[in-house]
Amino acid sequence: MAGGPTLEEVSASFAAAQLRDLPGVSIYDAIRRQAERFPQKLAVIDLPDARIDTVAATITYQALHAAIVQAANRMLALGLGAGDRILYVAPNCLAGLTGFWAAQLLGVVVPVNPFLDPAMIGDIARATGARAIMSAGREGADGSFDLARSLISIVPGLEFHLVLGGDAGENAVDLLAGQENRSDDAYLGRHPGLDDIAAYFPTGGTTGAPKIARLSHRNLLTGAFSSAVASTLDPAQVVPLGLPMFHVGGGGIASTRTLMLGQTMVILTPAAFRTPGLAENFWALADKYAFTQFISVPTVFADLLATYRGGGTTIRHFIAGASKLPASLCKSYENLFGSGIHEGYGMTETSGFCCVNPSALPARPGSGGITSPFYDVRVVLLDAQGRFARECEAGETGNIAISGPGVFEGYLDASQDAGKFIAGMPGSRWIDSGDLGRFDADGYLWVTGRDKDLIIRGGHNIDPAPIEETLLDHPDIVDAAAVGMPDARVGEMPVAFVQLAAGAQLDEAALKAFCQQRLPERAGTPVRIFALDALPRTAMRKIFKPELRRLAAQAAVTATLHDIPSTQDLVWRVLSDDRGCLAVEISGAPSGPDTVAKIEALLGPLNLKITYRETCS
Incomplete structure (x- = not known):
C-alpha cells in the first residue's frame, strides 16, 4: 500500500475517534437515522438460495424502519414490554433480522444457536427468563418453527410464539402480517438508551456449557462503530452477511455495523455457508452484487480460496475473526487480490474486535492488530489470586486485559463474573480475556495461547x-x-x-x-x-x-499399562469431570495385591486419580 497512511497516522486517528460520534443512542435509533438519511436506498438484499440467478427480496431503509416498528408495536399489543427477553432461533433472512432488531427495540434479544441440544436451549430460556420465542413460519425449511413449538412445550415461561413472516398456524403470531398495508413510523413503547441491555449472548470458551453475556446498546454500538472506524465509514459499501446472528460477529459487527452506516447488506441465504453451492458461487455473487468487503471466519476463507477461479473481485477488504488465522491463508489472499485478510481480536465480552489490523495498512499475518478505537488493551501479569501485579514490557508475555465502553456488563449469572474482572488494576473496569499474549514494539498484539x-x-x-x-x-x-x-x-x-x-x-x-x-x-x-x-x-x-486432554491421558495410560502381563485382563478408561479433572477407572479383577501396587506405581507419577470397578468372573 505504497503512498498510504503510516502506522503512526492510523494510530493517531484511532486515538482521536470520539464516542460522541456514535450514530445513535440505540441500535434502533441508528437504523432510524439512516432511514431519514437514505429513505429509498436499499438496506437489505436477501438471497433465498445460492443460485446466481436467484430472485432476491429487497427492502429500503424507510420500509425496513417501518417493519421494525410494526413488529415491536405488535409485541407491545400482546403484552410484552421493556426489558422482556425474546429468545431468537430464526434463520438469516430479511424477516428474521427484522424481528431481531424489533426485539432489541422492545426489550432484550437472546440469539441462540438452533443446532444446540434442545434441552440446552431450554436451559438458556429458563436462565434468561425469556417470555417469547421468535422463529420462521411453519413452512420454513430451517426447522425453527418446530423447534420453537417443542421449546414452548418444555419451558412454561415461554408465553408467546412470534413468527416472522409465513404461516403462523393457530398458536403463533405473525409479527409482519399485513406489512405491505402499513407504514408505522412511531414506536409506542419506551425507547431504549445507551445503557439499556440490548442482547443476552450465550458464549462458551473451553467449557461445554455456555455463559450468558449481557451486552448493552452502548456495548454493541461501540463494537460496531469501532470496527467501522478501523475499516471504512463510507455508506457506499455492499457487505454480505454470512455469519449467524447468535454470534457477536454476525449479530453485532457484520449486521449492526452495516446498517448503522447506511450501507447495503446482502444476506447470504438463510443457512449461510451451510447452503449447498454458496462457497462455489460466492465469487460470482460477489461480482453480481458488487460486494466491497467481507467479514467471516478463517475456515470460510479457506473454503472460498479453493473455489476461486480467477478474474479478480470487487471485494477490497477481507476481515477475519473468531479463531486464529493461518499466516499462509492471509498470504494466499494477498498474492491473489493484492490485499491480505485483516485479522481482528476480540470476543463476545468485548462486543467485537478490541484489536484490529487496520484496513488502511498491510495485514500482519498472525497478529490480532493494534488496539481498536474506544478500547484500551494491556498485557499484564496477575498474581496467584488473579489480581493485577504489573504491566508487561513490549515483547513480554502476560494476560491480555481489556477495558472500554465496548466491554460487557457482566454475565447474567453474577457468580460467573468471579475471575473475569481484574481487581487492583488502575482506571476503569478491566476484564481478563483468558488469553496470553504480547505487544511488539509497534503496538501489535500477538496472542500466544x-x-x-x-x-x-x-x-x-x-x-x-x-x-x-x-x-x-x-x-x-x-x-x-x-x-x-x-x-x-x-x-x-x-x-x-x-x-x-x-x-x-x-x-x-x-x-x-x-x-x-x-x-x-x-x-x-x-x-x-x-x-x-x-x-x-x-x-x-x-x-x-478438556476432551482432548482426556484423549491424551487415555493414550498415556494405555502406553504405560498395555505391555504389562498382569494387566491383560483389565480394562481401563480415562474419565473427565465437569471441571476437566481426570481420573483412571480400571475395570476387572486384579490378579492380586501385587497387580494393584504395580498399577499405582506406574500411574501414580502421571498424577491421575485411580478408581477400581471389580467385576465378577
Whole structure:
C-alpha cells in the first residue's frame, strides 16, 4: 500500500475517534437515522438460495424502519414490554433480522444457536427468563418453527410464539402480517438508551456449557462503530452477511455495523455457508452484487480460496475473526487480490474486535492488530489470586486485559463474573480475556495461547498456539489443537490432535519434523500427533480442549499399562469431570495385591486419580 497512511497516522486517528460520534443512542435509533438519511436506498438484499440467478427480496431503509416498528408495536399489543427477553432461533433472512432488531427495540434479544441440544436451549430460556420465542413460519425449511413449538412445550415461561413472516398456524403470531398495508413510523413503547441491555449472548470458551453475556446498546454500538472506524465509514459499501446472528460477529459487527452506516447488506441465504453451492458461487455473487468487503471466519476463507477461479473481485477488504488465522491463508489472499485478510481480536465480552489490523495498512499475518478505537488493551501479569501485579514490557508475555465502553456488563449469572474482572488494576473496569499474549514494539498484539491451556513440561511453560499455527501451515492439516499429555518424568509433554485435509494420510514422523524445523523452541515439538475425523467443539463451536486432554491421558495410560502381563485382563478408561479433572477407572479383577501396587506405581507419577470397578468372573 505504497503512498498510504503510516502506522503512526492510523494510530493517531484511532486515538482521536470520539464516542460522541456514535450514530445513535440505540441500535434502533441508528437504523432510524439512516432511514431519514437514505429513505429509498436499499438496506437489505436477501438471497433465498445460492443460485446466481436467484430472485432476491429487497427492502429500503424507510420500509425496513417501518417493519421494525410494526413488529415491536405488535409485541407491545400482546403484552410484552421493556426489558422482556425474546429468545431468537430464526434463520438469516430479511424477516428474521427484522424481528431481531424489533426485539432489541422492545426489550432484550437472546440469539441462540438452533443446532444446540434442545434441552440446552431450554436451559438458556429458563436462565434468561425469556417470555417469547421468535422463529420462521411453519413452512420454513430451517426447522425453527418446530423447534420453537417443542421449546414452548418444555419451558412454561415461554408465553408467546412470534413468527416472522409465513404461516403462523393457530398458536403463533405473525409479527409482519399485513406489512405491505402499513407504514408505522412511531414506536409506542419506551425507547431504549445507551445503557439499556440490548442482547443476552450465550458464549462458551473451553467449557461445554455456555455463559450468558449481557451486552448493552452502548456495548454493541461501540463494537460496531469501532470496527467501522478501523475499516471504512463510507455508506457506499455492499457487505454480505454470512455469519449467524447468535454470534457477536454476525449479530453485532457484520449486521449492526452495516446498517448503522447506511450501507447495503446482502444476506447470504438463510443457512449461510451451510447452503449447498454458496462457497462455489460466492465469487460470482460477489461480482453480481458488487460486494466491497467481507467479514467471516478463517475456515470460510479457506473454503472460498479453493473455489476461486480467477478474474479478480470487487471485494477490497477481507476481515477475519473468531479463531486464529493461518499466516499462509492471509498470504494466499494477498498474492491473489493484492490485499491480505485483516485479522481482528476480540470476543463476545468485548462486543467485537478490541484489536484490529487496520484496513488502511498491510495485514500482519498472525497478529490480532493494534488496539481498536474506544478500547484500551494491556498485557499484564496477575498474581496467584488473579489480581493485577504489573504491566508487561513490549515483547513480554502476560494476560491480555481489556477495558472500554465496548466491554460487557457482566454475565447474567453474577457468580460467573468471579475471575473475569481484574481487581487492583488502575482506571476503569478491566476484564481478563483468558488469553496470553504480547505487544511488539509497534503496538501489535500477538496472542500466544490460553492461560489455562499452557503445557507445563518440567517446569517450562509451553504455549500451544505456536504448535497449532505451525500445524495449520501444513497443507495436509485443516484443523489443529495442542494439549499436554501426562508424563511420569516431566509432568506433561506436548501432543497435537489434527483434522486432515480430504485425501491426506497421517504421517506422524513427517509432521513432527515439520514442527521441529519451524517452532521457536524444540521443547514445543509434539511427541505424538493424533488424527481425528473432527476436533471436539463446544456448543459455541470452540475447540473443547478438556476432551482432548482426556484423549491424551487415555493414550498415556494405555502406553504405560498395555505391555504389562498382569494387566491383560483389565480394562481401563480415562474419565473427565465437569471441571476437566481426570481420573483412571480400571475395570476387572486384579490378579492380586501385587497387580494393584504395580498399577499405582506406574500411574501414580502421571498424577491421575485411580478408581477400581471389580467385576465378577
